[in-house]
Each structure stands twice: as C-alpha cells, then as structure tokens.
Amino acid sequence: MLEDFQKVQAHIVEKAQDLFARFGFRKTTMDEIAQAARKGKSSIYHYFQNKEEIFRAVVEKEANELKKAISQAVARETDPRAQLRAYVLTRMHALKNLANLYSAFRDDYIESYGFIERLRVGYDEFERSVISRILQAGVERGEFVIEDVGLMAYVIVVAFKGLEYPWAVAQDIAKIEENIDTLLHVLFYGLLKR
Amino acid sequence: MLEDFQKVQAHIVEKAQDLFARFGFRKTTMDEIAQAARKGKSSIYHYFQNKEEIFRAVVEKEANELKKAISQAVARETDPRAQLRAYVLTRMHALKNLANLYSAFRDDYIESYGFIERLRVGYDEFERSVISRILQAGVERGEFVIEDVGLMAYVIVVAFKGLEYPWAVAQDIAKIEENIDTLLHVLFYGLLKR
DNA sequence: GTTCGAACAAAATACCAATTTGGTCTATTT
DNA sequence: AAATAGACCAAATTGGTATTTTGTTCGAAC
Numbered sequence A, B: 001m002l003e004d005f006q007k008v009q010a011h012i013v014e015k016a017q018d019l020f021a022r023f024g025f026r027k028t029t030m031d032e033i034a035q036a037a038r039k040g041k042s043s044i045y046h047y048f049q050n051k052e053e054i055f056r057a058v059v060e061k062e063a064n065e066l067k068k069a070i071s072q073a074v075a076r077e078t079d080p081r082a083q084l085r086a087y088v089l090t091r092m093h094a095l096k097n098l099a100n101l102y103s104a105f106r107d108d109y110i111e112s113y114g115f116i117e118r119l120r121v122g123y124d125e126f127e128r129s130v131i132s133r134i135l136q137a138g139v140e141r142g143e144f145v146i147e148d149v150g151l152m153a154y155v156i157v158v159a160f161k162g163l164e165y166p167w168a169v170a171q172d173i174a175k176i177e178e179n180i181d182t183l184l185h186v187l188f189y190g191l192l193k194r
Numbered sequence C: 001g002t003t004c005g006a007a008c009a010a011a012a013t014a015c016c017a018a019t020t021t022g023g024t025c026t027a028t029t030t
Numbered sequence D: 001a002a003a004t005a006g007a008c009c010a011a012a013t014t015g016g017t018a019t020t021t022t023g024t025t026c027g028a029a030c
Helices: A002-027 A030-036 A041-047 A051-075 A080-097 A099-106 A114-140 A149-162 A164-169 A173-189 B002-027 B030-036 B041-047 B051-075 B080-095 B099-106 B114-140 B149-161 B164-169 B173-189
Strands: none
Touching: A002 A030, A002 A041, A002 A051, A002 A099, A030 A041, A051 A080, A051 A099, A051 A114, A080 A099, A080 A114, A080 A164, A080 A173, A099 A114, A114 A149, A149 A164, A149 B149, A149 B164, A149 B173, A173 B149, B002 B030, B002 B041, B002 B051, B002 B099, B030 B041, B051 B080, B051 B099, B051 B114, B080 B114, B080 B164, B080 B173, B099 B114, B114 B149
16 A cells, blocks of 8 residues: 555655654664654665665755745745745744754755755745745835846855854843844945934 | 064964864974974973963964955945945955954854953944944944944944855855845845835 | 665775874084 | 984884674575
8 A cells, every 4th residue: 555655655755854853864873763753774775775875865845844844934924025035044043943854955965865955955046036026026015126136145145044044042032033134124224324 | 582483473473373273273293393493392482471472472473464445445435335236245255365364253162262252342332333334434424324333333343244254165256246246235225115 | 666685896994013293302503 | 502413212003813792685484
C-alpha cells in the first residue's frame, strides 16, 4: 500500500530531523536513525536511497514549513507595511526552530551537496517573489515609490538575510524586535525629513 | 636607538603582513617571517614576544588603515548623505585589501585570541561613532528625522556589516555599487510616497 | 512487500614514531 | 649595550599504520 510506504518515510524523516538537529548531519549515524524509527538499519534503505536523501527530505520539509509560515503570516495582513513586518518577524522566529535548514545554508561541508544549492536558489526565489508582491501591492496602492521593484526586493532580501547570524545568536528577543522595528521604520520612512 | 628598534619592528610587521595574508596565520612559520625580514629566527624574538604579538601588530595596522581611509573619505564630503555613501564604499573597497583584518574577524580559530575581541569591539565603536556623527549632523541640519540616533547608527552598522560576505565574494563591482545605491536610496527616502 | 543479518569497502579514529615549530637561553658579534 | 647566531627543548604537527566504525549492498527469510 503506497500510503503506508509514505507514512513510514515520513516517520523516518521526523526522527531523523530531531537527530540531525541535535547531533548534526555528520555525527548522526544511520544506526541511530534506524533505532529511533524502530527499524533495522538496512530496512531504512528500503525507504531512502542513502543518508543524503534522508537529509534532503528533512531540509525540504523544513523549507516548506518556513514557506508556509511566511505565506500564512503575510496573508494574515492586508497592509503592505504590516506584511513586510510579518515576513521579517516570522522568518526570524521560524528559523530558530529549523535547525537543519539553517545549518544546511551555512555549513560549508553540507553545502557541497548539490541539492542544497538548488534548494537555496529555489528558496531565495520564493522570498524575492514574496517581497516583490508586497512591494508591487504597495506601489499599486499608491503608497510606495519604487523604480525597480525586482531590484529593491533583491536588496531587501539580501539585507535581511545578512542580519540572520547576529540575530540567531542574540538572546534578547525584545532587543531584536526593537532593531527590526527601527530598520523597518527607516525602510518605510527613510532618514530624510518629509 | 629607539627609532631603529621600531623601524625593524615595522619592517617585520610589513613582511609578516604579506605572508599572513597569503598563507594564513597558522600556516605561516616564524622561520618564514625571519627569512622575509632577513633576520635569524631568534632575532625576531628580540622585537616581538611571540607569533601572536606579530599578528596583533599586523591586524592593528590594518584596522588603523581602514579607520584612516574611512575618516578621510567621510571628511572629504560635507553632505551627510554623501558621507554615508563614502563610508559604505570606502569600507567595501578597503576590506578587500585588508586580508588579515577580514580573516581575524571571521576565522573561528583566530577568534580565540583575546585581543581580537577587544579589537573588534573597539572597531565597532569607531564605526558606530562615525555613523552617529553623520546622522547627528543630518538631524542638526534639519535634513534627517531620527528619534534615537544611537540606535539607528547601531542598526545601520549591523545591516551593512551583514552584507560584507555576499559582497566580498561577488565579482561584479558595478553590480555591487548598484545594490549599495539602491539600499542607500531606500535608506534616505524610504519606500513610502512623499 | 518488508525485514534481517552477514559481508564489504570506505571512512573515521586511535595510536605511534618522526619531524617541525614556537620559543628559550647562552655565547658571540657588532 | 644592542643585536645576532646557534644549540636545545617541549609541544604541536604530520605521516603512516592498525583498528574500529559507518554507510551500503545483497540474498535469504518472513
């Protein structure tokens, strides 16, 4: 029964997700994954081709969860400014809980897996399209003034992505949100007197 | 003669700077430094206490060069907007030529040296004070509207610092400057219609 | 279709001898 | 006195080897 096959796969992915998050990709052994999933080690190979494919499934799962969280948070707002804020905050909060995705995008060793680059490119495109849509909506509502929406979206994505690491290690959530709001304020209003 | 002592020190630092930049701190040996400086290895210890102190001198030299370059570029402008632009561009160009400072701030191994953290803290303060002064001047000229100059300076420094790495590996200078100008534009004017 | 256990090659780890490196010290030279 | 050279040393690194672990395969069993 095909459904059962996918259920077992999902179960293995779930267990592997915890282990990878805790020990990292390299330090987690197939034996540990098998035991956590209550299977024999070689049974795992019935469901996944190799260790890398399991990691791929885990990372794709997390990427989809992040995309979903962002899409839902943005859809919950109608004002483009509130949408931008929702994007930044949701992204920041969610990434803290998606350890494997975060490490996949930062770890030089894991980066050597070809699918990570493809995943990253796809994910970057997703973010740019989210921001582009928000910016475009702002322009159409006559609220934003932007010459090149695509370029602006790219720059904003890069700028916020660049802040991930300082925020990832920071402990003070209130301080981070204060920084975010300061940055969003200058993003909306600029420095120049109106 | 004290002046000669410092001249030899400076000469050693100069040679070490090239070697460290080329081979990295760990891979560069004291023998190589001595040979490049045309001294015996043990003579080097007459001028510097150990390898770390040489590296410290190299990194401090580079930090001072960067500070000088930024200060001069900013002083060459009077308009706060032009000053901000000068800061960003100068910083970006200069860092590419200061390999040791760049690696000192990024390399986990080197980071374990206590003086690097002190140097970084001192350098961060320098940058924040440069930006604060520029912002404050803009406020006093009635051009900028900022509630908390210190906080804004902090956020701007962090935001631009976060973009270092993508720019450090990028090849296309024109593209980078386009991104910088787009970001500066939104920094000055904001997204909202005026 | 699913699982298990044995087997295997590659990778990782542990161990050890040899070499290199950073640093010290004394005697010599300038 | 300042600067240098060379011998020396402990710690670190390197390279080689033996051992163990790991990811994977395969055929048999359920």
